[in-house]
Amino acid sequence: GDSVTQMEGPVTLSEEAFLTINCTYTATGYPSLFWYVQYPGEGLQLLLKATKADDKGSNKGFEATYRKETTSFHLEKGSVQVSDSAVYFCALPNYGGSQGNLIFGKGTKLSVKP
Amino acid sequence: ETGVTQSPTHLIKTRGQQVTLRCSSQSGHNTVSWYQQALGQGPQFIFQYYREEENGRGNFPPRFSGLQFPNYSSELNVNALELDDSALYLCASSRDRANTGELFFGEGSRLTVL
Numbered sequence: 698g699d700s701v702t703q704m705e706g707p708v709t710l711s712e713e714a715f716l717t718i719n720c721t722y723t724a725t726g727y728p729s730l731f732w733y734v735q736y737p738g739e740g741l742q743l744l745l746k747a748t749k750a751d752d753k754g755s756n757k758g759f760e761a762t763y764r765k766e767t768t769s770f771h772l773e774k775g776s777v778q779v780s781d782s783a784v785y786f787c788a789l790p791n792y793g794g795s796q797g798n799l800i801f802g803k804g805t806k807l808s809v810k811p
Numbered sequence: 812e813t814g815v816t817q818s819p820t821h822l823i824k825t826r827g828q829q830v831t832l833r834c835s836s837q838s839g840h841n842t843v844s845w846y847q848q849a850l851g852q853g854p855q856f857i858f859q860y861y862r863e864e865e866n867g868r869g870n871f872p873p874r875f876s877g878l879q880f881p882n883y884s885s886e887l888n889v890n891a892l893e894l895d896d897s898a899l900y901l902c903a904s905s906r907d908r909a910n911t912g913e914l915f916f917g918e919g920s921r922l923t924v925l
Contacts, residue, residue, distance in 0.1 A: 729912050740815070740901055740916035741854070786853055790912040798844075798867060799912055801853030 703802035720787035815917035834902030
């Protein structure tokens with residue numbers, strides 16, 4: 698079945714460092730891809746999305762490009778801030794199962810030190 | 812615009828007890844999904860409700876049940892609680908049941924089963 702694999706965390710960076718969180722997926726067809734973020738003590742919120750191959754989603758300085766050839770959707774940010782400390786989830790819709798079902802990766806915890 | 816709200820935020824139960832968790836969907840949203848997030852894991856889909864009917868279910872036993880009300884708010888009921896049911900339970904709403912993958916999450920209800 699469809700699945701999402703994220704790099705294992707936790708990731709600890711200093712402020713202003715470059716961030717990459719890897720995400721690869723297995724799916725039938727070409728689904729939309731998503732990054733969700735969960736700040737401490739909060740629910741998940743959509744960070745960015747891409748709906749087709751070669752699309753680049755971006756928000757709050759984060760970017761991710763939908764790479765069909767490598768089935769990847771890596772999250773990047775050029776200069777992280779302490780406020781970016783959170784858990785990041787890569788996700789794709791599960792069209793093969795029930796509607797509205799998002800398949801999430803296990804999450805990557807990012808800690809940014811001042 | 813009111814976001815997704817969940818109650819209670821925290822609760823402690825003992826094995827064998829029953830629990831009811833509540834969710835108010837975001838204004839204008841008629842579809843509610845429930846997810847279970849174990850510590851250090853990604854959210855796992857429990858079920859979805861659309862216009863008061865269950866519209867899909869993940870791999871959870873029948874002791875996990877739900878309701879959706881005419882105002883689109885929802886309840887998650889878990890009977891015969893087990894220790895492994897300890898988790899953060901997330902409610903998410905969306906504008907309709909079409910699987911766009913864009914969900915709006917509440918902050919969750921953290922259940923501890925002793």
